[in-house]
Amino acid sequence: MKTAARKKVSSIFLLLLIPAVVIGGAVLFRDKQYALISLAVAALSCVPVFLRFERRDATSRELMILAILVAISVAGRFVFAWLPGFKPVTAVTVVAALYLGKEAGFLVGALSAVVSNFYFGQGPWTPFQMFAWGIIGFLAGVFAGPLKRRKLLLIVYGVLAGILFSMLMDVWTTLWVDGRFLLSRYLASVALALPFTVEYAVSNVIFLLLLTKPIGEKLERIKTKYGLFTTME
Numbered sequence: 637m638k639t640a641a642r643k644k645v646s647s648i649f650l651l652l653l654i655p656a657v658v659i660g661g662a663v664l665f666r667d668k669q670y671a672l673i674s675l676a677v678a679a680l681s682c683v684p685v686f687l688r689f690e691r692r693d694a695t696s697r698e699l700m701i702l703a704i705l706v707a708i709s710v711a712g713r714f715v716f717a718w719l720p721g722f723k724p725v726t727a728v729t730v731v732a733a734l735y736l737g738k739e740a741g742f743l744v745g746a747l748s749a750v751v752s753n754f755y756f757g758q759g760p761w762t763p764f765q766m767f768a769w770g771i772i773g774f775l776a777g778v779f780a781g782p783l784k785r786r787k788l789l790l791i792v793y794g795v796l797a798g799i800l801f802s803m804l805m806d807v808w809t810t811l812w813v814d815g816r817f818l819l820s821r822y823l824a825s826v827a828l829a830l831p832f833t834v835e836y837a838v839s840n841v842i843f844l845l846l847l848t849k850p851i852g853e854k855l856e857r858i859k860t861k862y863g864l865f866t867t868m869e
Contacts, residue, residue: 646684650742650774654680658763662811670760674750677766681746684739698864701855702740705732708851709748712843714755721835725752726797727843728851729773734784735855736865738777745769764808771804772797784852787845794844798837802829 654677661673685702705728712724725748733741749765750758776783776793783790806825810817826833859865 642684642687645687646739649680649683650739650770654767654770658767659807659811661763662760662808663815665760670762671758673760673763674758674766677746677763677770678750681743681766681770685743697862701736701858701864702732702743705744706747706751709744710752713748713752717756719839721832722839724839724843724847725749725769726772726794726801726836726840727847729769730776730783730793730797730840730844731848731851731855733773733775733777734780734848735852735859738774738780740865741773741777742770743773745771745773760812761805761808764805768801768804772800790844790848791841794840795837798835798840799833802826802833802836805829 657673657676657680661669661676665673709725709728712728716722716724725745729741729745729748732744746766746769749769750762753759753762753765776797779789779793783793803826806822806829807817809825809829810822813821
């Protein structure tokens with residue numbers, strides 16, 4: 637598949653099909669069938685990544701690196717379980733996107749949510765967490781150039797990512813009541829979640845400042861040494 641076609645297919649899966657599955661599942665099934673929806677989101681998240689694999693000899697190494705990043709993200713969420721809104725998941729997801737590409741960022745974010753929720757608890761919120769962290773990774777990959785060059789922009793993105801995550805999760809809070817999206821109810825949820833939103837934003841900035849350079853440098857060395865992820869940037 638040509639590069640232009642791959643990009644179009646990736647965008648369709650990540651920006652159209654996945655949110656449609658997440659929202660459709662919440663409206664149609666409410667708190668039922670969330671495991672099936674989560675599985676569908678995980679499968680759809682993998683498709684754009686696999687479309688990028690052109691060199692079969694490099695595929696296993698690339699998958700291993702992605703698995704390690706998911707493991708780091710999940711472990712970080714475990715370690716900071718005692719602080720609900722203070723987690724390194726967003727930071728690891730963003731770093732993956734900055735250095736491995738937007739599809740990799742989406743996959744790391746989505747899988748971090750579903751895997752860590754085997755400990756924190758699966759539920760109808762899981763698909764929304766998968767999409768929220770996934771789209772944060774995707775957008776970080778889109779703006780990877782300026783985010784890597786300017787620390788201030790990375791900080792701003794960390795704040796915006798915290799806001800975006802909270803607002804996307806408030807969509808689930810609104811739909812969970814009766815399967816209907818009411819703007820007044822949504823705005824009330826956003827207002828009530830403000831303290832948590834601030835915590836998310838601060839957490840993202842702190843972890844991005846701590847993790848971007850050390851993890852990013854290691855990923856760059858691995859990419860250069862083994863010629864990996866050359867088709868995902």
